[in-house]
Amino acid sequence: MDRQEPQALGPLLRAHRHAADLTLEELSERSDVSERAIGDMERGHSRGPQPRTVAALAAALDLSADDTAALLAAARSGRRRQRPIATRPCELPSPVPDFTGREAEVDWLGRATTDPRLPRVSIVSGTPGLGKTALVLHAGDRLTGRFADGCLFLDLRGLDPEPLTPHDALGRLLRALGVRERDLPTETDERQALYRRLLREQDVLVVLDNAAHEGQLRTLLPGPGHGTVWVTSRRTLTGIEHARRLVLKPLPAVAATTLLGAILTLRDDEPQDGSAAADPSALARIADLCGNLPLALRIAGNRLLSRPAWSARSLADRLGDEELRLGRLAAGDLRIRSAFQLSYDQLALPTQRLFRRLALVPGPDFDAGLGSALTGLALGPVEEMLDELLELGLLSTTATDRMLFHDLIRLYARERLDEEESPQDRRAAETAMHAWLLHTAEAAGCCFQPEGPCSDPVFDTPRAAQAWLKAESANWLAALRTAAEDGRHAEVVRIAESMHWFSDRWTYWGHWHEVFGLSRAAAHALGDHALEATHASYLAWAHLYCLNRPQEALAIAEQAIELARLGGDVIQEAWAAFYAAGAAIPLQELGVAVAQARRSAELFAAAGDREGHPQALLALASAEYSQDDAAAAVATLDTVVGLLSDPATAPAAAHILDFTMANALSQKGKSLLVLDRPSDAERAYSDARGLAARLGVPMLQANAALGQARALDALGDRERALAAVREAIELAETAGDTARKAKAVGLLDSWTDTPAE
DSSP: OOOOOOOOHHHHHHHHHHHTTOOHHHHHHHHTOOHHHHHHHHHTSOOSOOHHHHHHHHHHHTOOHHHHHHHHHHHHHHHHHSOOOOSSTTBOOOOOTTOOOOHHHHHHHHHTTTOTTSOSEEEEEOSTTSOHHHHHHHHHHHHGGGOTTOEEEEEOOTTSSSOOOHHHHHHHHHHHTTOOGGGOOSSHHHHHHHHHHHHHHSOOEEEEESOOOHHHHHTTSOOTTOOEEEEEESSOOTTOOSEEEEEOOOOOHHHHHHHHHHHHTTTOSSOOTTSGGGOHHHHHHHHHHTTTOHHHHHHHHHHHHHOTTOOHHHHHHHHTOHHHHHHHSEETTEEHHHHHHHHHTTSOHHHHHHHHHGGGOOSSOBOHHHHHHHHOOOHHHHHHHHHHHHHTTSOEEOTTSOEEOOHHHHHHHHHHHHHHSOHHHHHHHHHHHHHHHHHHHHHHHHTTSTTOSOSSOOOSSHHHHHHHHHHTHHHHHHHHHHHHHTTOHHHHHHHHHHTHHHHGGGGGGSOHHHHHHHHHHHHHHHTOHHHHHHHHHHHHHIIIIISOOHHHHHHHHHHHHHHHHHHTOHHHHHHHHHHHHHHHTTTTOHHHHHHHHHHHHHHHHHHTOTTHHHHHHHHHHHHHHHTTOHHHHHHHHHHHHHHHHSTTTSOSSHHHHHHHHHHHHHHHHHHHHHTTOHHHHHHHHHHHHHHHHHHTOHHHHHHHHHHHHHHHHHTTOHHHHHHHHHHHHHHHHHHTOHHHHHHHHHHHHHHOSSOOO
């Protein structure tokens, strides 16, 4: 059977309107499509309107599904017959032939052309070199069939010293839309009115590339509900309302490597062994050194194309030198440094200085506090400058709203720092940053000490202090390393001492052995036996609980005992004995563990140490449990609970009291389960969870939740047990406690048919 051609749109639409007994005005009001647009369709002047327009008309006419499909088919047929725009000004440039990846981003751009609920303006922004223009050209080429009257492209020259003015931009767009030169209005507002009217009448995609700022762009946007406009800019253009926003990111690693391979196929049509394209591991390394930035990848690929003797591995080795990487990412007039320079030149001088000095930050991310320390400026102005750097794409943000450089932009900032500031200024800025980091770290750590915050409080609550210590950990640790290298021994000891009680809250950080290793070495350099004993004990704790190295922990704790005796410090001898007991338990040296725990408890009790005495008894209870004497462990733990419940013997600091009580109750629940008292155990674990939640310590919460799950299962309440064990998995994940997470996952798997993720 011959395929039947769709009926022409105009007569079909007019027939449906007459059948519905509607005037043009009434149909316009119902459909929100202008009378002029409907009239143009019926007269045949507009034969291929957008699908969304036809769908709105069909809904207003209350057409059946078949009649709606016929109307849409007529519009499609009209678009196919329409002569494409080929030679008018502002034609869409050809896309790059080896465009790779970005499928989700292309789909995102196309969605607004089919979903009438979405804004018609889409803004693509991001770091220099991300391929924003390449993306919109690729998407425009792919989706051009959706626009009956074609696509327009205009470079707004936003990074030029004199960007294109809105008046001139409107002139170019109007000429592209068919307005003769002599008919162009002379006033900008008249040009804007004509431009918006033409966008209502024509089904056109307008791509505005490289926008400078909101003021340049606003005049070029369509009126409400009409026209599709895609905008690219290094700025996020947050002042533009009713727009969709896409902040472009570097390519995923696989796509970045694929792009390099696609570029190199121009050299190796069929990659042979030894060719650049046949070495995926070297290409992956190049992509990583380019930070998966499309412009850098294209430059690297072009360099390989222009140097047939080079292998991918040789280029990777050349790019491996950080000091030379930016200079080597150049091919002809394509230079990664130039892309960054254009944005840098947009900054005011104080913002340029902040940008440069942020390259001194040792960790991966930072906030306004570090910027203030580096520049000596108040937080308010620094926050505004950081917003400007974000707006221009020179910084990006983490999931926790901290800021960071792309790797190549960090190198560029460091290069500018070295070239524009003297060595003395660089050292002064770095010294100021380190001093601020260590001062703030000490103030944060003091929030967890038994005696409370230091005399110069910086944080309102322990939670705020904890959040800062975690967020800035890489930075203050680097500052501590520098202090140790410089021989500032007393400062190193003081900072590490402030971290002692906090470290229990973040056991699985992974760097406590370094912190307390530095402080022990510093104490040794100071020649103070008692001080070295203190920090040797902290180091023993780190080896035992953070690294799970009980043998090393026991040896260090025994050294600490001897140092404390040499220094005549009974309290530090008690703490060292406590850590020795803890290390002996996993080594199954239970006699040693019981003896050291009792010795520790006796010394603490005699000295009236409220913090240490219950800790020593906790170690004794743990040793008794390991000796299969759960009843003795419960009795010892009841003594601990009694000490903690009596104001005369409880630790003075509420957070230390709660921390110790949570540990005691969890240990008691464990022993009660062995004694077949699941109801009592469940209550103990529940109380422990409440205390741990109040403290905000996921490690303690995970331990109590896992124990509670076992107790609930023993009580026959599998549903609540499953809920508790799933919570334990999440909490252990948050805490970084891989061993406890594995136990919880194993327990969940044993209770369910589906293995846990």
